[in-house]
Amino acid sequence: MVHRRCGCADAVTGKRLGNRCARLADPAHGSWYFAVQVTDVSGRRQRLRRGGFPTAEAAQQAARDLAQALEAAPVTGYCAVAQWLRYWLSVVEQRIRPTTYKAYRDRVRLFLIPHLGLIPFRQLSRRHVVRMFTAVARRHTRYGKPISAATLERIRATLRAALNETVREDLIRDNPARGLRLPSPRHVHPVVWTPRRVAAWRRTGERPAVAVWTVEQLAAFLAFVRDDRLFALWWLIALRGLRRAEVAGLRWIDLDTDRRELTIACQLVHTDHGLFPCPPKSASSQRGIALDLDTLRLLRRYERVQRGELGTDWSPSAPVSTRENGEAIDPDYLSYRFHKLVLASGLPPVRLHDLRHGAATLALAAGADLRVVQGLLGHAGIVLTADTYTSVLPQLYHDSARATAQMVLKAARKTARRVRKGHTVEA
Known part of the structure; x- marks a missing residue:
């Protein structure tokens, strides 16, 4: 049906x-x-x-x-882990987000079935699971790097979710993936492309895992891409911290010109059946983004250009980011296009997602409260925001050091004047 x-x-x-x-x-x-x-x-x-x-x-x-x-798939009796995993994927597909389903499916295909697929799931033990993770940890990515602790944790989470379903179905008593000890993922903080880091990168190719541009570097990039068709999108990600799927899912009806605000109500994700609009990543990701006058003027100009391109096919529900024929843009293409532009600019490399980190860093450097940055990024809690963005632009450290020194020196001068006038200094 x-x-x-x-x-x-x-x-x-x-x-x-x-x-x-x-x-x-x-x-x-x-x-x-x-x-x-x-x-x-x-x-x-x-x-x-x-x-x-x-x-x-x-x-x-x-x-x-x-x-x-x-x-x-057998109804009773022998059922291998591979059969259960395929069945589980077919059941959970409608319960979870398309991106989550794709991640589950890829881990099942690349790791779980090759190592555990032939084992009858009623015989699956903790020993089998430990052996699998030992073997996976010895593998390397296509870039020659070891499988990261974060990837191992995601594989374990997928297996645990699949086997939890068998426990709920009363097919097994205990989940052999529960309580498994794995290396703790290392949290990587964004670092700034300082002159020393840029010099080392130019000399040796060494680069941080997560890096953000300085204000001057970002300004140089925006000047370089000024005539690029997607300039408004690079501007939004760099200054307002939108995720690539969020900026790809923006529609003109999400822009309130009177209140100068963008509503993040939808994101565009790539599925097996093409591009698919779905709700944002979490409830806290559904948010309003305040716009300055320059950004608002930029979006209005971008809208006029798109109206001229699409003519009568344009509508308020049209996506903000489109190709010349009016089709929506795949978020993967945004990453690809951004990478090409960064290479052409000659600036130190950053990923598209690093522009989002940069937007948070710039907001903190401009004096924004941590709560404001949390709302800007759509984080569920302030702890995540504070933990991720402990690395801020050097200027912020200098401003803090200068303000502290001025406060102490001001107090010292006041105390010296009191001493010269013969007043005692209270303890």
């Missing part, structure tokens, strides 16, 4: 309109979903739903593919 749905909501109640949306008469509005009845490995019947397909034919084909993939 296939049907078409959209994300439109009632303006009064806020509830999804579902198949009552009048815009569903437009074939380009919404996306296609399917629902099928399957038998899980415990013998129970379940109704699985999947969506985000561009056509009814694509949804029907996906339903047939899913039914065939699950048909071979």
Whole structure:
């Protein structure tokens, strides 16, 4: 069974309109979903739903593919870990974000099935899991670097989530991935491209894992890309700290020119079925971004250019970032394009996400409160903001040192004047 749905909501109640949306008469509005009845490995019947397909034919084909993939899964008796993992992925796909599902699927394919796939899951033990992580820790990435502790932790989290489902299904009593001790991930703090670091990079190629530009370096980059088609997006990420998926998902209806504010209500992610709009990363990521007058003028000019390009095809619900033909831009393309521009500029290298770190660092250097920076970035808690951005621009340290010294010297001069006038100094 296939049907078409959209994300439109009632303006009064806020509830999804579902198949009552009048815009569903437009074939380009919404996306296609399917629902099928399957038998899980415990013998129970379940109704699985999947969506985000561009056509009814694509949804029907996906339903047939899913039914065939699950048909071979045994109802009782022998079931290998690989079979369970594939079944678990098919069940959780609609419960989690598309990006999370893709990460789960990649870890299952690259690590879990190759090492644990042939083991009957009722026989899976802690020893098997420890052996897997020992083997994975010896591997290297395609860049020749060892698998990081953070990657090991993500693999463990995926396996633990999959096996927790077997515990809930009463198929096994205990989760062998629970309580496993792994190396603690090392938290990397952003560092600034100081003249010494730039000189070392030019001489040896050495670069920090996470680096941010100084104000002068950022200004040089923005001047270099002034005529780039995506200049407004680089500006927003660099000054307002948007994530690449958030800036790719921006629509003109998210811009309030009267209040000078951008509403982050959607992000664009890449799925197996193409680009898909979904809610931001977390509840705290749904936020309003205050805009200065220069940024507002830049966006208005960008809107006029896009209106001229698209003509009658332009609409307020159109994405802010588009290609020349009006299609939305893949967040991966933003990273690729930014990397090329940085190389061409000759500036020390930073990643696109490092512009977000730089925006937080610049805000702190400008005197913004930590709470303001937390809201700007959409962090869930202030601890994350404080822990990540302990490294700030050198100028902030100089200002702090200067203010401290001036305070002490002012007090010392006041005390000296009192002593010269014959007053005693209180302890």
